[in-house]
Structure formats: C-alpha cells, structure tokens
Amino acid sequence: MNCCLGGVSHSYGQLRLEGANKERDDVKMAQKGEGMAGQASLVARQSSLFCTSSFQDALKVKRQSQANLSVISLAQEPIPEQPSKGKPRVVLENTYQLEPNQKFESYKVKKIIEDVFESQLKTESYDRNASKQLCMTLSEMIKNKVKEINVPRYRLVCVVSIGQLRDQGFRMGSQCIWDPKYDTFASSSYKNNSLFAVGTVFAVYLE
Known part of the structure; x- marks a missing residue:
C-alpha cells in the first residue's frame, strides 16, 4: 500500500516536473519568436531606409501630391468666360472718336x-x-x-x-x-x- 502510494506520489511529482519544463520551453520559444520578429522589423526598417525602390515610391507620392495641389490652386482661379457656341462673338470696329461728346465734370x-x-x-x-x-x-x-x-x-x-x-x-x-x-x-x-x-x-x- 505504501509502495503504491509512493508510486503515485512519484508519478505525480514527475508529471509536475514535466509540465514545468514544458512551460519553460514554451516561454523560451515565445521569446525567441519575438526576438526574430523584432530583428525582422528592424531589418525591414533599415532596408526601407536604403532601398532604392522605396525611395522612388516616396518620390512618386510626393510628386503626385504636388500635382494635386497645383490642380486645386488652378481650380480656385477665375475661369475666363468662353463665348457661347450658339451666338457668334460680335467684334466692333474702332470708331476713331478722339474727342468725347460729353466732358467729365x-x-x-x-x-x-x-x-x-x-x-x-x-x-x-x-x-x-x-x-x-x-x-x-x-x-x-x-x-x-x-x-x-x-x-x-x-x-x-x-x-x-x-x-x-x-x-x-x-x-x-x-x-x-x-x-x-x-x-x-x-x-x-x-x-x-x-x-x-x-x-x-x-x-x-x-x-
């Protein structure tokens, strides 16, 4: 009876020890994964700083934003009146009236x-x-x-x-x-x- 109890006690302690080891291994794996993710993000940031393609993309976005600003500024300017297509534009000849009929008082x-x-x-x-x-x-x-x-x-x-x-x-x-x-x-x-x-x-x- 004592042996059985001792065997049960020994098995329970072994299970606890195996569970603790597994939890420690899981924590190490998680820390290792976080470290690899941090290194990957750092490498990505460094590569983005010195990557020619990303620089070209940023330059392209900047040019597009400048183009959009210029379009907006042009849209705010008054648009000159265009002659109507239905009515022809009337062009008056010079009267060559060099003197006023009525003087400014x-x-x-x-x-x-x-x-x-x-x-x-x-x-x-x-x-x-x-x-x-x-x-x-x-x-x-x-x-x-x-x-x-x-x-x-x-x-x-x-x-x-x-x-x-x-x-x-x-x-x-x-x-x-x-x-x-x-x-x-x-x-x-x-x-x-x-x-x-x-x-x-x-x-x-x-x-």
Missing part, C-alpha cells in the same frame, strides 16, 4: 465724394484693422454714384485713403500719364475728431 464728382464722406464717416472712429475694408466700401460707393452721371467713354479709377488724426501734417500726391485735354480727376478730403479721409476719382477718356 469734376465739380459734380467732388460733390459726390463730399456727400459720401459726410454720411458715412461722421460718427466713425479710426480703427486700423477696419480701415482697409472701409476704404474699399467707400471707394465702391463713390464709383457707383459717379457712374450714375453716365458720362460715356470714360474709365473711372477711385481711390480712398483713411488715416488717424493726431495733429500731424499730411500731403498726398499722384502722377498719371494721360491726355490733359480730356482726362481729369476730382478729389476731396474729410476729417472728424478721430480720422481723416481723402478720396480721388480719376477719369480717363477711352478712345
């Missing part, structure tokens, strides 16, 4: 500039961040009102400048290449307690 335009400044800048305070948009708005308003005078064959250029009023001196000048007989301009200035504004409309006769 500068005093009327000066009155328009003064009225716009008085109505829009009377309660305004100088703000350097908003001055740019304000100049564009006033310039567009003045130009639209001058167009209502309907002087034919004149090109209009309107410029508005706004600055902070701090008891300083200020001079503004302009130079143009034009025909002094028919080309002209109108200008007016305005100031309140905070800012000053100068508006000029150039009228150039189109032959």
Whole structure:
C-alpha cells in the first residue's frame, strides 16, 4: 500500500516536473519568436531606409501630391468666360472718336465724394484693422454714384485713403500719364475728431 502510494506520489511529482519544463520551453520559444520578429522589423526598417525602390515610391507620392495641389490652386482661379457656341462673338470696329461728346465734370464728382464722406464717416472712429475694408466700401460707393452721371467713354479709377488724426501734417500726391485735354480727376478730403479721409476719382477718356 505504501509502495503504491509512493508510486503515485512519484508519478505525480514527475508529471509536475514535466509540465514545468514544458512551460519553460514554451516561454523560451515565445521569446525567441519575438526576438526574430523584432530583428525582422528592424531589418525591414533599415532596408526601407536604403532601398532604392522605396525611395522612388516616396518620390512618386510626393510628386503626385504636388500635382494635386497645383490642380486645386488652378481650380480656385477665375475661369475666363468662353463665348457661347450658339451666338457668334460680335467684334466692333474702332470708331476713331478722339474727342468725347460729353466732358467729365469734376465739380459734380467732388460733390459726390463730399456727400459720401459726410454720411458715412461722421460718427466713425479710426480703427486700423477696419480701415482697409472701409476704404474699399467707400471707394465702391463713390464709383457707383459717379457712374450714375453716365458720362460715356470714360474709365473711372477711385481711390480712398483713411488715416488717424493726431495733429500731424499730411500731403498726398499722384502722377498719371494721360491726355490733359480730356482726362481729369476730382478729389476731396474729410476729417472728424478721430480720422481723416481723402478720396480721388480719376477719369480717363477711352478712345
């Protein structure tokens, strides 16, 4: 009986020893597999750094991305209007009209500039961040009102400048290449307690 028990005890201990050895072998195999995988990934990274084919692939992707960017920038640009296929384009001959039938009256335009400044800048305070948009708005308003005078064959250029009023001196000048007989301009200035504004409309006769 004791022998049987001793035999059972001995068999159970042997089984435990074999199981422990197997677990240790499994752990060694797993560690070995992880080491081989790490070495393989390291080799793959090193080979990708110095592989010519991967470098060419990366260069190709970069060129494709640059091409896509250029396409997007071109798509954002205004597309010139194409003449309709149904209607032929009308080409007008030069009239050779060297003198205007109606001259540009500068005093009327000066009155328009003064009225716009008085109505829009009377309660305004100088703000350097908003001055740019304000100049564009006033310039567009003045130009639209001058167009209502309907002087034919004149090109209009309107410029508005706004600055902070701090008891300083200020001079503004302009130079143009034009025909002094028919080309002209109108200008007016305005100031309140905070800012000053100068508006000029150039009228150039189109032959």
